[in-house]
Amino acid sequence: MNREIEDAGFGADSELDCSTLGLMNKLRDAGLRPTRQRLSLAHMLYSKGNRHVSAEALHEEAEVAGVPVSLATVYNTLHQFTEAGLLRAVAVESSKTYFDTNTSDHHHFFIESENRVVDVPASHITVSDLPEPPEGMEVARVDVIVRLRKK
Amino acid sequence: MNREIEDAGFGADSELDCSTLGLMNKLRDAGLRPTRQRLSLAHMLYSKGNRHVSAEALHEEAEVAGVPVSLATVYNTLHQFTEAGLLRAVAVESSKTYFDTNTSDHHHFFIESENRVVDVPASHITVSDLPEPPEGMEVARVDVIVRLRKK
DNA sequence: ATTTGTGCAAATCGTTTGCATCTGA
DNA sequence: TCAGATGCAAACGATTTGCACAAAT
DSSP, X not given: OHHHHHHTTOOTTSOOOHHHHHHHHHHHHTTOXXXXXXXXXXXXXXXXXXOEEOHHHHHHHHHHTTOOOOHHHHHHHHHHHHHTTSSEEEOSSSSOOEEESOOSSEEEEEETTTTEEEEEEXXXXXXXXXXXXXXXXEEEEEEEEEEEEEO | OHHHHHHTTOOTTSOOOHHHXXXXXXXXXXXXXXXXXXXXXXXXXXSSSSOEEOHHXXXXXXXXXXXXXXXXXXXXXXXXXXXXXXXXXXXXXXXXOEEESOOSSEEEEEETTTTEEEEEEGGGOEEEOOOOOOTTEEEEEEEEEEEEEEO
């Protein structure tokens, strides 16, 4: 087991905490090999509370942290995580895609002046009187985006 | 007045109906010169009920209709219209921007399999218990997107 | 005459892809 | 071993921009 962790690229001075072990299982469960890059990215994503990151931002963060990952791999990883249900893509504005580490039922504030996304617990917004979907269609998800501007 | 309309590029066989006159005023009121291209685009946008178009789609539509407009002008026009409150940008997925000719308070169905947007009257969705916006912020708008998939 | 809009082509931005190379089970 | 992952650079699609030309007031 220790061998495995070593192989994954965590040297003697790295934290070999249960969070890392948890991540490996998280990835395995999702059918994704716990590679060095995926573990690093997962670590950055999930060890700081709920986050909303763009591919570009995560890539830079990795560089700063001295973790060599190509941008293409960041994109691949984000999409794989999303497909696996480990992340959720948030569509706030049609230019950048934001990935939300919070996959539970909730909504979003979008602060337009800062291009920043903030979670709003689902319990704090009630959507009712939803109309019937057209024939043969069903509701996949309801996204509520509360756009905020400076007062 | 008729002169003006002729200058705007509407020949003898064009419909010089009040809809066109209305459009000219609509543009003037928005502080936009009623040029040939803007009038044509406005006409395509507003004479067929509520629509959700992408720049690319509108550009093609113009070409088919024999109205020569460059794609850059279509983009410019759509943005100008949006700033003027004549259109509303809908963010459904982070790749294409859709422009909605319905600027009144309402929400959207998004049919993922067809990349199609459909209006839902605001009266058919109730959003309640909205949380307090952070200090110094106010709600600019609440967007509800009901994502549909084939059953 | 002066300001504003238009078209084109090149530039940019975010994202995806092809392919040779490497790595984990 | 060998399917699966990575990196790089080139390809891509949507959108923007710079600038010469044309049209509107």
